[in-house]
Amino acid sequence: MCIVLKVSRSSYYSWLKRNPSRRSIENEKLSDRIKEIYTQSKRTYGSPRITIKLQEEGYHVSRQKVARLMKKYNLKSIIRKKWIITTDSRHNYPVVENKLNRDFKVTRPSQVWVSDITYIRTYQGWLYLTVIIDLYDRKVIGWSFSRSLKAAHTTIPAWMMAIKNRLITQKLIFHSDRGIQYACNEFKNLLASYKLVERSMSRKGDCWDNAVVESFFKTLKVEHVYHQVYKTFKEAELSVFEYIETWYNVNRIHTAIKTSIRNKKEEILNKLVA
Numbered sequence: 001m002c003i004v005l006k007v008s009r010s011s012y013y014s015w016l017k018r019n020p021s022r023r024s025i026e027n028e029k030l031s032d033r034i035k036e037i038y039t040q041s042k043r044t045y046g047s048p049r050i051t052i053k054l055q056e057e058g059y060h061v062s063r064q065k066v067a068r069l070m071k072k073y074n075l076k077s078i079i080r081k082k083w084i085i086t087t088d089s090r091h092n093y094p095v096v097e098n099k100l101n102r103d104f105k106v107t108r109p110s111q112v113w114v115s116d117i118t119y120i121r122t123y124q125g126w127l128y129l130t131v132i133i134d135l136y137d138r139k140v141i142g143w144s145f146s147r148s149l150k151a152a153h154t155t156i157p158a159w160m161m162a163i164k165n166r167l168i169t170q171k172l173i174f175h176s177d178r179g180i181q182y183a184c185n186e187f188k189n190l191l192a193s194y195k196l197v198e199r200s201m202s203r204k205g206d207c208w209d210n211a212v213v214e215s216f217f218k219t220l221k222v223e224h225v226y227h228q229v230y231k232t233f234k235e236a237e238l239s240v241f242e243y244i245e246t247w248y249n250v251n252r253i254h255t256a257i258k259t260s261i262r263n264k265k266e267e268i269l270n271k272l273v274a
Contacts, residue, residue: 030054030061031069038075042247044223046070046077093183099200100175104212109136110166112173116213117154117181118221120240122230129240130158130181133213134166139249140216141165145237155181156190168196175200177210220248 037050045053047067054061070076106112112135120127128149132142142162146153155176174191176182178201191197202209224243230236 027069030059030065031073033057033059034066034069035073035075038070040251042223043075044077091180091183093180093185093188095178095183095201096199097201098175098203098209099198100173100209102209102211104135106135108170109134110168110170110172111136112175113141113162113166114210114213115142115155115158115174115176115182116210116217117149117179118217120225120230120236122233122236124231124233127230127233127236128154130154131213131216132158132162133216135212138212138216140244143244145233145240147233149181151181151184151187155187159187159190163194168194170196172197173200174198175202175210177202177207178204216248220244 033054034050037053038045041049047063047070050070051061051063051066054066100112100114104112113132114135115130115132117128117130120129125147128146130144130146131140133139134141142158142160142165144154144157144161146157148154172194174197176199181187182201188199191199207214220240220243225240228236228239230239
């Protein structure tokens with residue numbers, strides 16, 4: 001090797017014995033922390049979220065450096081799959097206009113709640129999951145599991161959980177798609193009993209009008225459900241419950257919120273400087 005590299009043996013052995021530089025030690029520590037965060041996220045975090053987590057912990061590091069170190073150790077976020085539209089809006093119930101109109105920025109809790117229903121496969125059949133998310137912190141504040149798509153088993157119990165978890169003290173927009181579970185008389189009358197609640201529905205066949213909850217379902221399935229095999233309904237319910245309550249609502253970083261907070265801080269700083 002010394003002949004190939006055209007260096008003396010003494011220089012080569014001296015190089016082997018030298019102490020690692022300060023930069024290499026720092027990179028080693030940073031790499032170890034990146035691996036820990038990646039593992040804790042169940043291999044779902046890419047460089048953007050890991051960078052946010054590191055910066056919260058006091059590391060002065062760029063996304064590019066994190067991405068470079070992740071590539072070095074072959075740490076890749078789980079590949080995301082496409083999601084499909086599952087809404088059945090073939091009914092004769094009246095629908096309401098889209099008052100949310102894709103304005104997903106809010107300034108307080110219980111300003112806008114969004115909701116939808118998805119399907120989870122088990123050996124016993126389809127399990128239906130209904131969720132309600134508060135746009136303020138992106139937390140799932142209400143949900144229900146069911147084996148039928150009736151409102152009594154989907155939207156109504158999810159709503160009852162949501163109002164136990166979040167107070168409604170000011171005007172609230174409740175946004176959903178045009179599915180029969182949201183348009184039926186049972187659910188419409190329930191929401192009408194809350195005077196501060198105003199209903200809003202997506203345009204027909206437009207999943208982007210309800211992008212936040214669609215994004216949650218995509219995240220849930222790609223990060224968790226697609227990596228499981230559920231033999232029973234109960235097994236699926238426990239698994240999804242643990243994902244929501246011990247990971248998504250508690251630990252998972254929501255980049256939209258972080259970006260909003262960062263922009264707000266910059267706006268305040270700019271006003272102070274001016």
